[in-house]
Amino acid sequence: MILVICSLYSFLSNSALLGPSVYIAIYAEEFKITAEAASGLVSYPNLAYGFGSLVLVPAYLKFGRRPILLLSLLTYIAGLIGSSQATTYSGLMAARVIQGFGSSVCEAIPVQLVNDIFFLHERGKRIGIYTICLCLGSTGPLYAGYMLAGGYSWRLFFYVEFAFGAALLVLAFFFVEETDYKRSRPVPQSPPSSHPDSDNEKSGTAMKHSEAALSPAADENVPPRKSFIQTLKPWGHINYEVPFFMTSIRAFSYYLVPCVLWVVTSYGINIGLGALAFNYTFPLKIVEPPYSWSQTNTGLIAIAYIIGYGLAIPFMPSSDRLAAYLTRKNNGIREAEMRLGVMLPAMLIGPAGLIVYGLTAQRDLHWVGYFAGVAMVDWGAYFYFSFTLAYSVDSYNANLSEMLIAMNLGKQAISFGMGFELLDWVLKDGYATVIAGVFTAVLLVNNMALLIFMFAGKRIRTSFSRSWLARLHRSTIKDPNQTH
Numbered sequence: 452m453i454l455v456i457c458s459l460y461s462f463l464s465n466s467a468l469l470g471p472s473v474y475i476a477i478y479a480e481e482f483k484i485t486a487e488a489a490s491g492l493v494s495y496p497n498l499a500y501g502f503g504s505l506v507l508v509p510a511y512l513k514f515g516r517r518p519i520l521l522l523s524l525l526t527y528i529a530g531l532i533g534s535s536q537a538t539t540y541s542g543l544m545a546a547r548v549i550q551g552f553g554s555s556v557c558e559a560i561p562v563q564l565v566n567d568i569f570f571l572h573e574r575g576k577r578i579g580i581y582t583i584c585l586c587l588g589s590t591g592p593l594y595a596g597y598m599l600a601g602g603y604s605w606r607l608f609f610y611v612e613f614a615f616g617a618a619l620l621v622l623a624f625f626f627v628e629e630t631d632y633k634r635s636r637p638v639p640q641s642p643p644s645s646h647p648d649s650d651n652e653k654s655g656t657a658m659k660h661s662e663a664a665l666s667p668a669a670d671e672n673v674p675p676r677k678s679f680i681q682t683l684k685p686w687g688h689i690n691y692e693v694p695f696f697m698t699s700i701r702a703f704s705y706y707l708v709p710c711v712l713w714v715v716t717s718y719g720i721n722i723g724l725g726a727l728a729f730n731y732t733f734p735l736k737i738v739e740p741p742y743s744w745s746q747t748n749t750g751l752i753a754i755a756y757i758i759g760y761g762l763a764i765p766f767m768p769s770s771d772r773l774a775a776y777l778t779r780k781n782n783g784i785r786e787a788e789m790r791l792g793v794m795l796p797a798m799l800i801g802p803a804g805l806i807v808y809g810l811t812a813q814r815d816l817h818w819v820g821y822f823a824g825v826a827m828v829d830w831g832a833y834f835y836f837s838f839t840l841a842y843s844v845d846s847y848n849a850n851l852s853e854m855l856i857a858m859n860l861g862k863q864a865i866s867f868g869m870g871f872e873l874l875d876w877v878l879k880d881g882y883a884t885v886i887a888g889v890f891t892a893v894l895l896v897n898n899m900a901l902l903i904f905m906f907a908g909k910r911i912r913t914s915f916s917r918s919w920l921a922r923l924h925r926s927t928i929k930d931p932n933q934t935h
Contacts (some may be wrong), residue, residue: 452626453568456578457520457561458584459617464554465588466526467612468496470595471547472730473750474605476738479899482540487875490650492544494867496551497722501863503555504856509810512852515687517629524623526553528616535609559855566844566851567630575790575841578921579767582837586760586829589753596750612790628682631690652928678742679763702856707920709911710904714839714858716897719865721783721832724805724890729825731813732882741815754821759829769793770838779867787845788908794834794901801831802895809887835898842904846912850924 471478471492478489507550511519530550537543561581569577600606705711736742742750770790777789804827811820840858847854869890877885904911915921 452865453564453630454561454580456619456623456627457557457564458581460557461561461614462584462588463579463615463619464557465585466591466594467531468500468551469589469730470608473592473734474598475734476746477605483539488653492547495544496547498863498867499548499551500555500558501859503552503867504559504859505699507556508559508852508856509693509695510696511556513690513695514691515575515629516560516631517627518563518685518687519556520623520627521620521685521839522544522555523553524616524620528613528620529553531609531613531616535606535613543605556857558859559852562844562855563852564630564847565729571777574837574844575771576768578841579837582833583760583764586833587756589756592750594750596747599747624709625683627753629687665878692867698853699856702853704920704923705854705857706861707914708847710843710908711854711857713904714843715861716865717835717839718858718862720869720894720897722862723866723869724828724894728886728890730752730871732877733821737799737818748799752825755825756829759826760833763833766793770841786909787842788905790838790842791905793839797834798898799899801828801898804807804828804831805894806887809882812882812886817828830839
């Protein structure tokens with residue numbers, strides 16, 4: 452239930468971020484601004500969505516997962532209320548930034564909760580569930596487009612998002628309990644010396660003492676189970692061992708870790724392409740001749756997102772299964788790189804989809820070309836969203852929250868950069884040059900890094916384990932049961 456709630460939050464927050472992209476032309480006309488300035492109502496909240504991690508991730512480490520999640524939901528729905536009532540461009544921008552900043556924790560906390568409450572062999576599938584919901588948030592423009600026919604203009608979209616956000620807040624209050632729990636591993640004690648009459652008696656006595664020593668009941672540090680009412684407490688314990696500001700500062704060191712940087716670029720490039728480039732260009736392109744679609748139909752490109760991610764769903768447990776098979780062949784020894792082989796087809800299909808989309812737009816080909824290109828990119832993006840993240844969590848899980856801060860900041864910054872002044876760039880140089888050319892090359896180079904990590908990932912991790920960076924992070928690990 453905790454995973455479902457956090458995954459739904461990821462879906463809602465992303466749909467709220469991206470949905471208004473179909474309103475760019477409407478905002479430009481209503482607020483008397485350019486289309487490029489109107490696109491900032493999507494780009495800047497998207498940036499705040501990443502930079503909020505600098506505050507909220509250290510906060511949930513220090514004050515607990517539950518209170519920060521509830522605070523995040525409150526801030527998110529407050530931003531939605533402000534957006535629905537805004538009458539000026541600056542007012543709408545402020546409310547949108549608050550909404551994006553407040554919901555930014557849902558980019559990190561689902562992964563943190565998966566690490567808290569699920570076992571290693573379940574991690575790939577659970578992160579896959581969260582990733583599907585995160586990706587399907589890009590269908591927000593579909594709902595936003597058709598809500599124009601509801602009689603409340605573009606404001607209806609924010610009313611509906613607020614209603615679902617409020618319902619999710621209620622669910623989170625009742626079902627998302629605190630998952631931060633410091634386990635104290637029982638230490639086996641030697642059985643007291645005795646002089647039994649027989650070997651059987653000696654063996655039985657030793658076994659009883661061993662079981663008692665390893666039994667959770669024998670460990671005085673195990674707290675009593677909480678009642679349901681106790682789990683509803685909206686505040687948590689304060690962890691004084693967590694350095695709030697240093698957690699944020701130390702996160703930037705993860706950009707020096709190759710596999711973490713690969714996650715950042717994979718997310719940033721695919722979000723910049725799928726969530727921004729497609730949502731910016733398709734609504735403007737499809738309303739013009741030879742297509743001449745109505746404004747309410749511009750969100751139909753979201754169907755391509757559904758097709759692409761839907762076709763990827765059957766592959767959700769594939770990395771866990773491949774890793775389990777290779778682990779058995781490796782005499783039970785698990786390596787983080789074992790899950791990466793399933794990404795090989797996606798390495799090429801994603802860039803091919805960009806070529807299809809860019810040439811369709813450049814030559815005004817049939818609209819099916821837009822849908823096919825987007826579906827291909829999103830199918831490939833799912834693998835790079837889910838399994839690069841699972842790979843990095845497998846590789847470095849001791850200071851996971853700091854790694855998530857680095858990932859969220861980096862990917863949102865990259866996606867913001869790819870969407871910044873994108874419309875002007877495309878109109879100047881053409882869809883084929885920008886999307887089928889430049890963007891395809893960037894995505895292909897990023898995707899082909901898969902081969903490096905598949906065949907040299909272990910050697911890279913081994914070399915980094917002896918670096919000054921590893922010593923820095925090893926000295927900050929608070930849980931002696933974790934490794935880095």
